[in-house]
Amino acid sequence: MTSVGLRNIAIILTFVAGIFQPAAAAENLPKASPDRMEGRIKALSHFGKNSDGGVDRVAYTDADLHGRAYIISELEAMGLTVRIDAAANIFARREGRDPSAKPILFGSHIDSVPGGGNYDGPTGVIAAMEVIDLLNAANIQTTRPLELVVFSNEEGGLVGSLAMRGHLQPSALAVVNASGRSIADGTNFIGGNISDIASAEVRADTYEAFIELHIEQGGILDEEKLDIGVVEGIVGIGWWDVTIDGYANHGGTTAMNNRRDAMVSAAELTLAVNRIALEMDGRQVATVGRIQAFPGAPNVIPGRVEMSLEIRDLEQAKIDQVYAAVEKAAAEIAARTKTGISFKEIDVASEPAPTDIRMRKIIETAARELGYSYRTMPSGAGHDAQDMVHIAPTGMIFVPSVGGVSHSPNEFTTPDAMAKGADVLAHTILAIDADALEK
Numbered sequence: 001m002t003s004v005g006l007r008n009i010a011i012i013l014t015f016v017a018g019i020f021q022p023a024a025a026a027e028n029l030p031k032a033s034p035d036r037m038e039g040r041i042k043a044l045s046h047f048g049k050n051s052d053g054g055v056d057r058v059a060y061t062d063a064d065l066h067g068r069a070y071i072i073s074e075l076e077a078m079g080l081t082v083r084i085d086a087a088a089n090i091f092a093r094r095e096g097r098d099p100s101a102k103p104i105l106f107g108s109h110i111d112s113v114p115g116g117g118n119y120d121g122p123t124g125v126i127a128a129m130e131v132i133d134l135l136n137a138a139n140i141q142t143t144r145p146l147e148l149v150v151f152s153n154e155e156g157g158l159v160g161s162l163a164m165r166g167h168l169q170p171s172a173l174a175v176v177n178a179s180g181r182s183i184a185d186g187t188n189f190i191g192g193n194i195s196d197i198a199s200a201e202v203r204a205d206t207y208e209a210f211i212e213l214h215i216e217q218g219g220i221l222d223e224e225k226l227d228i229g230v231v232e233g234i235v236g237i238g239w240w241d242v243t244i245d246g247y248a249n250h251g252g253t254t255a256m257n258n259r260r261d262a263m264v265s266a267a268e269l270t271l272a273v274n275r276i277a278l279e280m281d282g283r284q285v286a287t288v289g290r291i292q293a294f295p296g297a298p299n300v301i302p303g304r305v306e307m308s309l310e311i312r313d314l315e316q317a318k319i320d321q322v323y324a325a326v327e328k329a330a331a332e333i334a335a336r337t338k339t340g341i342s343f344k345e346i347d348v349a350s351e352p353a354p355t356d357i358r359m360r361k362i363i364e365t366a367a368r369e370l371g372y373s374y375r376t377m378p379s380g381a382g383h384d385a386q387d388m389v390h391i392a393p394t395g396m397i398f399v400p401s402v403g404g405v406s407h408s409p410n411e412f413t414t415p416d417a418m419a420k421g422a423d424v425l426a427h428t429i430l431a432i433d434a435d436a437l438e439k
């Protein structure tokens, strides 16, 4: 009884305080500093720097450990309270006026692929740090606590966010990445505690929202000269192994009208996959990226072909629809070419992860009010946000990648573009903070 009563009073006080605060807060917020953001990108780029101008900051390496230490020291210098969970995710908390309110979580990752660049991941972490700097500079205290997160080992399979979702499989713990360490050893090496990994799991009602800012990693925003991408979700991926059985025979003596050529069948199927994905309404993509003929000799009609099929879309129904059309075309091709075509679904596929519609609207409004150009778009690449959609209402903000280059030392986002992204992130967080009060 007592606690309920106190909580009600806290909510009323919060509400009264909140009437005046949030709208004014966004107006008082200074603009993000391109120089400060670029300075932090440069400082972080020293950890794992390679001769190409990029970084090898693979998770669980010394470079990862030292890069994390640099970020932690910066977060502490901003006055945040830093903790590391059992999965080695870093959390930095800034208290709100209502400490019992659900926090707003935002951040990204700082680990890289081998031979990676300086922007995939760090841009989102540094934009999140910029938001804290802006709030500190304007002396704004949000109603809700804010938590900045740096996910562990994003590039090696979204390890940190999978653990938060409670979906890190025990069988994955032995997987060794380019650091030479397993996920279990590596997690402990950078400050986690694998024996207590279950404690990293986060209940679905813990956070008011999660927002990740990230570079686009494609060239659409750069080509269209737009400032901001409002991400509709992370596409789902379906993978199949396709086997085509024909009849291997002599390539010189078998008449053309008497062949069961698995390669001819495979070629027709490849064209059909392309045509189906192209002609159907929507933004689905479908790819045959691997093909092998057996026995694989110039003078033998292929008796068997093995090939891959990949279909991606934001909606599982669309992936299913494309696959059904491919299967139908395959049946027709198989009958005509007297071959057998079979499909086996591979279990590595990932489900589509749509972002929260309310978060998309808040991000769009923030961009519009700041006078920044934007468009909505899907993410064709994977992100921690795809796990976070299962934990909290999730939004994603893309900033342009110059030339669409990513996972390369030539990855680049201009300081101005990063700062505009940080502005949108800051205004988004304040809007979520204000919006929550009205519910």
Ligand SMILES: [Zn+2]
Residues within 6 Å of the ligand: 109, 120, 121, 154, 214
């Ligand atoms: Zn990334």
